[in-house]
Amino acid sequence: MSSSGIGRASLFLASGTVVSRALGFVRAIILAQALGVVASAGADAFAVANQLPNAIYAIVAGGVLSATLVPAIVRSTVHNDGGVAYINKLVTIALVVMTSTALAATLLAPFLVHLYATSWTADQLALATAFAYWCLPQIFFYGLYALLGEILNGRGSFGPFTWAPAANNIIGIVGLSLFIALFGADSAGERGVSQWSPTMVSLLAGTATVGVAVQALLLTLFWRRIGLKYRPDFRWRGVGLKDTGKMAGWTLAMILAIQIEGVIEINVAGIASGAYASVFTLQSAWLIFMLPHSIIAVSLGTAYYTRMSTHAAAQKLDLVAADTSESLRRIGYFMSWAAAGLIGVALPFTTLFTHTSQGIWDMGWILTVFAIGLPAFSGVFILQRVLFALNDGRLAFVVTMWQPVLLSGLMIGCAFLPPSVIALGIAASVSLVSLGWVGFGAILVRRRLGVASLHVAGSLYTAGAFGIFSAGVGMGVAWLLGAYHPSGWAVSNIGFAVISMVAIGAAVTVTFIGLMRAFRIPELFALGTLVRRRSRNK
Secondary structure (H helix, E strand, O other): OOHHHHHHHHHHHHHHHHHHHHHHHHHHHHHHHHHOOOOOHHHHHHHHHHHHHHHHHHHHHHHHHHHHHHHHHHHHOOOOOOOHHHHHHHHHHHHHHHHHHHHHHHHOHHHHHHHHOOOOOHHHHHHHHHHHHHHOOHHHHHHHHHHHHHHHHHOOOOHHHHHOHHHHHHHHHHHHHHHHHHHOOOOOOOOOHHHOOHHHHHHHHHHHHHHHHHHHHHHHHHOHHHOOOOOOOOOOOOOOHHHHHHHHHHHHHHHHHHHHHHHHHHHHHHOOOOOOOOHHHHHHHHHHHHHHHHHHHHHHHHHHHHHHHHHHHOOOHHHHHHHHHHHHHHHHHHHHHHHHHHHHHHHHHHOOOOOOHHHHHHHHHHHHHHHHOHHHHHHHHHHHHHHHHOOOHHHHHHHHHHHHHHHHHHHHHHOOOOHHHHHHHHHHHHHHHHHHHHHHHHHHHHHHHOOOOOOOHHHHHHHHHHHHHHHHHHHHHHHHOOOOOOOOHHHOOHHHHHHHHHHHHHHHHHHHHHHHHHOOOHHHHHHHHHHHHHHHHO
């Protein structure tokens, strides 16, 4: 796939992600109105329960499958049958593992909830457990979605994977709207844990699980288009699954380490539950943080990943190095711009989720601190994909392992902070580690590729400088609009907040693009060319 092909694929993936994420934001805003964001024990209980299938999915599918499937599928196409037998065997293994995992996790729901929330009262634990029984079957469908999606990606069919989540979010919006219509909104988080009925629990968590199921099952409609027809195959020898298993083993160890850190993080954040910003506040801020990462970094990285895997399979490490350099430079500029925008609009943005001055202040600064580490976080995503394309699970483990170790130590330290700032301390820890993580990973990837330099340091420093300057402009405009005053115009209501975000975003964008044009940054002109080609093709 050429650079222009990468760009077209990235734009198509990004368009699907934009629609899905936009619907996801509508869903998140409605959820915040239904449960509250800050100091809501019920919202934190649902957040922990809904996090459980995501955490296990990250181990079974999000990490292992995503890391290993695309390179393995690319390599399997050289088989006499074009990789059909390999895919059938792989899908059969995955279905067995995911079914067993989902059943076991559901049976262990009380234990898993307590593992994540050791400091909670018995009533809050009981509510979270009731949510978990409904949410944990999502593990199977998350795994199925990742499995089918990565197989489609490996065969060059990128669209369904990015567009299917839109159906999930539509179902979630309908379910939440029905919840509010029947039981009322609680944007201030005043509903106590004892006020939740079984009907309320089943409606909220049940529709969440139905949405994930539909998201996964939709992908089955696209298999025939890529010439595949699934037949269960339990004969798991002879088609190269051993190498995939080795890669998956390293990846599993890496993801398990990250999940252990996640358990510590949620337990530490849970100390403030019901009184200050806690689990649900962090999750809501992280959702906003992940929007530009998903639209730009994941879309770009997914398209590059297939090309990197093809070059790696042919042992063309010079081309893998070129792909790595090009993707990191693009990510550096685009994510620095996005980070600057998030920092500028942070407080007005949180007005969409909460109406209380304290809630806006707490969540807004948590988002600001998260955004500082956004370019580094996205850069690490690219570096990990390079190592996965090279089938080097051991080095990917080394690159990643120190991150959860350091974060775990910092998270434990956050437990000794005043409860009112624990969540802010967690956000600062994540950004600090991400900034160090990307530098360490780049050095190891460069050595693995056997090149003297990736030729990205200068671009990344320039992108960072542009981002800092643009963020300052955005914060200045936000200050003029009253974003940093409890009763300021920019945070007084949703309408004014939206107008403020448009003004701040425009100021940041004009500043950042102006700097790129003034310094004649090639990535800006490459993006303009891709957009013009895309427009002419419509």
